[in-house]
Amino acid sequence: MNTIRGAEAVMKSLVAEKVDTIFGYPGGAIMPIYDALYDFKDEVRHILVRHEQGAIHAAQGFARTSGKVGVCFATSGPGATNLITGLADAMIDSTPVVCITGQVASHLLGTDAFQETDVIGISMPVTKWNIQVTRAEDIADAIAKAFYIAASGRPGPVLIDITKDAQFGMVDFQYTPCQSIRSYRPHPVMNDTQIQEAVALLNSAQKPYLLVGQGIVLAEAQAELKAFVEKSGIPVASTLLGLGALPVDHPQYVGYLGMHGNYAPNILTNECDVLLAIGMRFDDRVTGDVNRYAKQAKVIHIDIDAAELNKIIPATVAIHADAKDALSALTQQIEENSHGKWLQQFKELRQVEEQEVIQEAVHPTSEALKMAEVVQLLSDKTNGDAIVVTDVGQHQMIASRYYEYKGYRNNITSGGLGTMGFALPAAIGAKLGNPSKTVVAIIGDGGFQMTIQELGTILQAKVDVKILILNNNFLGMVRQWQQLFFDRRDSFTEIVNPDFVQIAKGYAIEATKITEREALSGALDAFLNSKEAYLLEVVVEQEDNVFPMIETGASVADIRLN
Amino acid sequence: MVQVYNISIFTENHIGILNRITIIFTRRHMNIESITASESELKGIYRYTIVVKTTESQVKKVVGQIERQVDVLKAFYHDDSQVVYQEIALYKIPTDTFMNGGSETIVRAHSARILSMEVGFTIIEKTGQPEELQKLFDELEPFGVLEFVRSGRVAISKPMKTLESYLAEM
Ligand SMILES: Cc1ncc(C[n+]2csc(CCOP(=O)(O)OP(=O)(O)O)c2C)c(N)n1
Numbered sequence: 001m002n003t004i005r006g007a008e009a010v011m012k013s014l015v016a017e018k019v020d021t022i023f024g025y026p027g028g029a030i031m032p033i034y035d036a037l038y039d040f041k042d043e044v045r046h047i048l049v050r051h052e053q054g055a056i057h058a059a060q061g062f063a064r065t066s067g068k069v070g071v072c073f074a075t076s077g078p079g080a081t082n083l084i085t086g087l088a089d090a091m092i093d094s095t096p097v098v099c100i101t102g103q104v105a106s107h108l109l110g111t112d113a114f115q116e117t118d119v120i121g122i123s124m125p126v127t128k129w130n131i132q133v134t135r136a137e138d139i140a141d142a143i144a145k146a147f148y149i150a151a152s153g154r155p156g157p158v159l160i161d162i163t164k165d166a167q168f169g170m171v172d173f174q175y176t177p178c179q180s181i182r183s184y185r186p187h188p189v190m191n192d193t194q195i196q197e198a199v200a201l202l203n204s205a206q207k208p209y210l211l212v213g214q215g216i217v218l219a220e221a222q223a224e225l226k227a228f229v230e231k232s233g234i235p236v237a238s239t240l241l242g243l244g245a246l247p248v249d250h251p252q253y254v255g256y257l258g259m260h261g262n263y264a265p266n267i268l269t270n271e272c273d274v275l276l277a278i279g280m281r282f283d284d285r286v287t288g289d290v291n292r293y294a295k296q297a298k299v300i301h302i303d304i305d306a307a308e309l310n311k312i313i314p315a316t317v318a319i320h321a322d323a324k325d326a327l328s329a330l331t332q333q334i335e336e337n338s339h340g341k342w343l344q345q346f347k348e349l350r351q352v353e354e355q356e357v358i359q360e361a362v363h364p365t366s367e368a369l370k371m372a373e374v375v376q377l378l379s380d381k382t383n384g385d386a387i388v389v390t391d392v393g394q395h396q397m398i399a400s401r402y403y404e405y406k407g408y409r410n411n412i413t414s415g416g417l418g419t420m421g422f423a424l425p426a427a428i429g430a431k432l433g434n435p436s437k438t439v440v441a442i443i444g445d446g447g448f449q450m451t452i453q454e455l456g457t458i459l460q461a462k463v464d465v466k467i468l469i470l471n472n473n474f475l476g477m478v479r480q481w482q483q484l485f486f487d488r489r490d491s492f493t494e495i496v497n498p499d500f501v502q503i504a505k506g507y508a509i510e511a512t513k514i515t516e517r518e519a520l521s522g523a524l525d526a527f528l529n530s531k532e533a534y535l536l537e538v539v540v541e542q543e544d545n546v547f548p549m550i551e552t553g554a555s556v557a558d559i560r561l562n
Numbered sequence: 563m564v565q566v567y568n569i570s571i572f573t574e575n576h577i578g579i580l581n582r583i584t585i586i587f588t589r590r591h592m593n594i595e596s597i598t599a600s601e602s603e604l605k606g607i608y609r610y611t612i613v614v615k616t617t618e619s620q621v622k623k624v625v626g627q628i629e630r631q632v633d634v635l636k637a638f639y640h641d642d643s644q645v646v647y648q649e650i651a652l653y654k655i656p657t658d659t660f661m662n663g664g665s666e667t668i669v670r671a672h673s674a675r676i677l678s679m680e681v682g683f684t685i686i687e688k689t690g691q692p693e694e695l696q697k698l699f700d701e702l703e704p705f706g707v708l709e710f711v712r713s714g715r716v717a718i719s720k721p722m723k724t725l726e727s728y729l730a731e732m
Contacts, residue, residue, distance in 0.1 A: 120578055125585045129632045132577070149632055182729075183574050183635040307626035 002174070006136030007032035007167040010100065011040045013143040016175040019071050021062060021432055023047045023055040027075025029115060030102025032167035034073075047432070047461050050453035052079050054425035056086025056157075057451070060095045061429030064412050065387055065437070067220070069150050070097045070429060076104055077115030080161070081122065085419060087157045088126040092416030093241060094218060096155035098146045106134040106163040119161045128156030136169030140176075148178035153186025154305040155218060188304060190321040190329065197317045198300045199333040201274050205298075207342045208234045209272035211257060211286075214241035215279015215303060215323045217409060222246070224327035225278075231331055233338035235346055237265035239280045241415040244405030248384065254346040258286040259550045260397035263357075263559060264349035266550060269294050270557040271345075276300045279323045282312035283416065292555035302326045356561040357547050362402065368541040369517055371395055371470050374524075375402040378440065378468070381524055386438040387412060387430050391423035391447035394476040397546045399442045410437070421450025427465045428457055438466065438528065445471040445497050455507040458533045466527055467509075467535040469500055472542050480545045504535040511535040566595070567621045568645050568717040571610040571628055572602060572635040572725060579633050583610065586627045592616060596649075596714035604725060607635065613715050636728050640719045647717035651695040652677070653686045653702055654709040660684045663705050672698045683708060 004012070010033050014022070022044055026034040037046060049055040052074045059070030074080050080101040090097045104113040120132050129149045133142045139162065146158040202208050210232075216225050225246055229236055235254045236246050246253050255262030257269075266288075269275070275297040280286070287293045290312060301308075301315040302323065309318035319326060361372035375398055378386075384404035389412040390396040396413060405411045412430050414422035427441035448469055458465055479493040504511035510530060514523045520538070527536040550559045573579045580599065587594055595613040602609035614621065621639045628637045655665070657679060669676065674688035688698050695712055 121581065124578065124581055125589070130578075181632065184632045305630065307623070307630045309626075311623055311626070 002172060003170050004173050005032065005036065005167070006139050006162070006169045006171055007036035008039075009136060009139045009171050009173050010143065010162065010167070011036045011044070012173060013140050013175055014071065015040065015043055016177070017069070017143070017147045019044060019069075021045050021047065022071045022073055023049055023058040023062070023429065024073030025049055025052050025055055025075070025079060026073070027079045027102065027115070029076035029104055029164050030073060030079070030100075030167075032164065033100070033102065033162070047428070047457060049425065050456045051451065052082035053085055053421065054451055054454045054457060056083050056090070056097060056099065057419075057422050057425035058429035058432075058457075059097045060086060060090050061389060061412055061426030062433035063096050063429075064433070065409050065430045066433030067409065068433070069147055070095070072097070072099050074099065075102045075115070076119070077117050080119040081117055083159075084122060084126060087123055087159065089414055089417040089419045089422065090157035091126045091128065093414065094155050094214065095157065096150040097157040098143075098150050099157065099159045101159060101161045102167070103132065103161045103163045105165040107165070109163070119159065123159045126157070127159050130159040130161070132161040132163070133166050134163045136166050136171035139166065139171065140173065144176060144178040145181065148181070149184070153184075187322060188306070188320045190325050191319065192329070194317055194319045195326065195329045195333065198276070198319065199330060201298055201300060201317065202232065202234070202276065202330075203335045205274035207272045208232070208274040208276065208339065209268065209297075210234045210236045211239070211275065211277045211280055212236060212242045212245045213239040213278070213280025214245075216242060216245035219279065219304070219323035221324035221327050222408065224324050224331065226250070228327045228331040228334065231336055232334045233336070234276070235339065235343050239283070239286055239415075240400055240413065241411070242280060243400060243411045244407065244409070247406040248404045249406060252343065254343070255350070256400055258283075259288075260401065260546050260548065262350070262401070263353035263548050263561065264346040266548070266556040266559045267349060268346060270296065270555065272297050274298050274300065276302075278302045278326065279304070281308045287312065288550045288554050288556045288558075292557070353548065353561070366541060369515070369520065369538060370544060371398040371540050372402045374468070374470060374520065374538050374540065375399050375442070377520060377524055379403045381528055382438060382440070386410065386440050387434060389413065389423045389427040389430050389439065389441045391441070391443040392418045392420045392477075393444045393447060394472070394480065394544070394546050395442050395444045395470040397477075407437070409434070420447035423447065424451045424467065425454045425457070427467070428454060428461070428463050431463050431465050439464070440466045440468055442468045442470065444476060445469060445473060445500075446475045446495055448500070449497075452503070455504065455509060458509060459507045463533060464531070465533050466530070467533070468527070469535065469537040471497065471500070471537055471539050472544065473497060474542060476544070477546070479543065483543070483545065500535065500537045509533045509535055511537070513537040513539065515539040564615055564617055566642050567614050567616060567618075567639045568642070568647060568715065568719070569610075569612040569614065569621065569625060569628070569637060569639045570717065570719065571612065571637045573608050573610065574633040574635070575606050575608050576633045579608075579631070580610070582631050582633070583612075583628055586624055587614070590620065590624060592620065592624065598714040598716055602725060604729070607725070611715055611717050636725070638719065640717070644721065645717040645719045647691070647715050648689050649692055649695060649713050649715050650687065650689045651698070651710065651712045653688070653699065653707055654683050655686070655702055655705050655707055657682060657684045659705040665702065665705055668698070668701050672701075674698060
C-alpha cells in the first residue's frame with residue numbers, strides 16, 4: 001500500500017502529468033499542498049508570483065510557447081478570485097491551463113467561513129470544466145480528468161478546488177491518466193463527403209480566399225497549412241491569434257484581418273467567391289458588420305468546436321474537424337493552381353496601404369518616435385523569430401501589424417478578452433516555456449502598471465524577459481477612440497507615469513529610457529544583447545492613431561486608411 | 563420567428579451541471595419558461611427538459627453550446643409539433659365547498675382525479691397541457707382555490723432515437 005496525504009497525491013499526480021513548472025502563491029487553505037511541494041523542489045520548479053493574476057497569465061504564456069498545459073496554484077477566497085480574469089482570458093483564447101485552488105474544510109462549505117468563496121460558482125462561466133474535491137481519494141482522478149480536458153479538443157482552462165480536509169486526508173495513491181470521458185468527444189470524426197464538397201467549391205473558385213486562426217497553431221498544423229497553401233495557390237490572411245501560423249513573409253500571405261488589420265485582406269473579403277475559414281471563430285473585431293460580411297461568397301468553415309460553426313457566419317459547408325486532419329485531406333484532393341491575378345489584387349491594395357500608411361509609420365517625418373518604427377526595427381533585429389508577447393492597446397495593434405512573425409508559437413497576446421496587464425506575466429511564462437528563444441514583451445505605459453509587480457517575479461526567478469515599454473503618456477487606444485468618436489474629449493486617458501527606469505532598477509533590472517530616433521538602434525541592440533532581463537522605455541508620439549481602421553459597425557470593405 | 567422550443571438535455575449526474583446549463587441562457591439574455599430534471603431511463607444519466615420562447619437560429623446556437631459542455635451527453639431541440647408534452651397541476655380547495663357545490667362533476671369532466679381528501683381541504687390532480695390546466699383552475703375558482711401549483715413541462719419527441727443508441731455511437 002502506498003498511503004499518502006491528499007496534498008502529496010496532488011504533487012504526485014502533477015509529476016505523473018510531467019508538470020515541471022508551477023506558477024503560484026500560497027495561503028491558508030492551500031498550505032498542505034505547499035508543504036508537500038517542499039518535498040518536490042527538485043522535480044518541480046515553483047515560480048512565486050506577486051499576484052495570482054500574474055500566476056495564471058504566466059501559466060498561459062507558458063502553455064502557449066511550450067504547447068503544454070500551464071499550471072497554477074492559489075489559495076481560497078481572494079487568491080482564487082484573483083485568478084478569474086486569467087481564466088476568462090484562457091477560456092476565450094482556448095489556452096490549456098489547470099488551476100488548483102485550496103478551499104476551506106468541507107464541513108465549513110457554505111457557511112461563509114474565513115476566506116471561503118464559491119470558486120466553483122464564480123469560475124463556472126470562465127472554465128471549460130471545474131470540480132470541487134472534498135475527499136483525498138478523488139484527487140488523482142480529478143487531476144487526470146483536468147489535464148485531459150484542458151489539453152484536448154478545443155483547449156481551455158480547468159479549475160480544481162480542493163478542500164483542506166481532502167488535502168490532509170489519507171489515500172492509497174494510484175494514478176491513471178485519463179484517456180476518455182463518456183460525455184466528451186474532443187476529436188471529431190471528419191466527414192469525407194463534406195471535404196469533397198469543400199474541394200469541389202475550391203477547385204471551381206476563381207477567387208478563393210483562406211482565413212486562418214489560432215486553431216492552426218493549436219492543432220500543430222503549420223506544415224499541413226503550408227502544403228495546402230502552396231498546392232492550391234490560395235491567398236491567406238490571418239486573425240490576430242493566427243499570426244505566424246503561416247510565416248508572414250510567405251509569398252501567399254496577404255496580411256492581418258480585422259479592425260486594425262491590413263487594407264487588402266479586409267477589403268477583398270467582400271470580393272472573394274469562396275471563403276475558407278480554418279480554426280477561427282469570426283470574432284466581431286474580424287468581421288465588422290456581419291450583415292455586410294462576405295455576402296457574395298460561399299463559406300467553408302472548419303473548426304474543432306462544433307458550437308462555432310454557423311454561430312456568427314452561416315456556412316455553405318460547415319466541417320467539424322481538427323485543422324490538421326482537414327488540411328491533410330484537402331491537400332490530397334485539391335487541384336494544383338496558382339491564383340496569380342487574384343493575388344495581384346491583394347498586392348495592388350498592399351501598395352495603397354504602403355503609400356498611405358506604412359511608409360509614414362515606419363519612416364516617419366515627425367520628430368517624435370513612432371511605435372511602428374520601433375517594432376519594425378525590433379522585427380529586423382530579431383529576424384521575426386523572437387517570441388513577442390504584447391499587452392493590449394495601440395502598441396498591440398502596431399506589433400501585430402509590423403512584427404514579421406516567422407517563428408513557431410512566437411505570437412502571444414490577449415486576443416479575445418483584451419486583458420491589459422497580460423503581457424508582463426505572460427512573458428515570464430513564455431520564456432520559461434521556451435527558454436532558448438528571446439522573449440520580448442511589448443507593453444504600453446498603462447498596461448505595464450496593471451501587473452508591474454511581476455517585476456518582482458523576474459527578480460526572484462531570474463527570468464530573462466526583455467520589456468519594451470512604448471510610452472505615449474496616454475491610455476492610447478482609448479484616447480484614439482475619444483479623438484475619432486467622442487469629439488476629442490480626452491476623458492481620463494492622460495496618465496501620469498512614474499519613472500519606469502528607476503522602478504526597474506529597484507528590482508535590479510537593467511533599464512534605459514530613450515526619446516530620440518538616433519538612440520533607437522543602439523538601444524535595441526543593448527536590449528537584445530543583454531543576457532538578463534532588461535527594460536527599455538521608448539518615448540513615442542503622444543497622440544498618434546493606429547490606421548487602417550474599421551469603425552465599429554462598419555463593413556470590412558469600408559476600412560479607413562486615415 | 564419566435565416560438566416555443568423544447569430542449570432535451572442528457573447529462574452525467576455531476577454537481578453544478580444545471581448551473582453550467584443555465585449560464586448559457588443567462589449569457590444570451592434568454593428567459594427559461596420552464597425546467598424539469600430527473601433521472602432518465604438509464605441509471606446515472608439525468609434528463610432535463612427546458613422550454614424557451616425564441617427563434618430557431620438562437621435555439622440551435624444555445625443547444626450547440628450546451629452540448630459542448632464536458633458533462634453533457636447529448637442535447638436536442640424540438641418545436642411543439644414534434645413533441646408530446648404534459649404538465650401536472652395540483653389544486654387545493656376547501657372540502658366543504660367541494661362537497662356541497664357539485665364540483666365532482668367538474669373534476670370528472672376534466673379527467674382530473676382526487677388525490678387526497680381531508681377534513682379541511684381536498685387536493686385535485688390533473689395532467690394536461692397548460693391551457694387545460696388553466697381551464698380547470700378557472701372552473702374551480704368559484705369554490706375558492708386555496709393553493710395551485712403547476713409543474714414544468716415534460717416532453718418526449720416523436721422522431722428521436724433512443725438514448726442508448728446515441729450512447730452506443732459515442
Ligand atoms: C483590464 C483592462 N481595462 C481596460 C481596458 C480598456 N483599454 C483598452 S486599450 C486601453 C489603453 C491602453 O493604454 P496603454 O497600456 O498605455 O497602451 P496604448 O494603447 O497607449 O499603446 C484601455 C484602457 C482593457 N482592455 N483592459
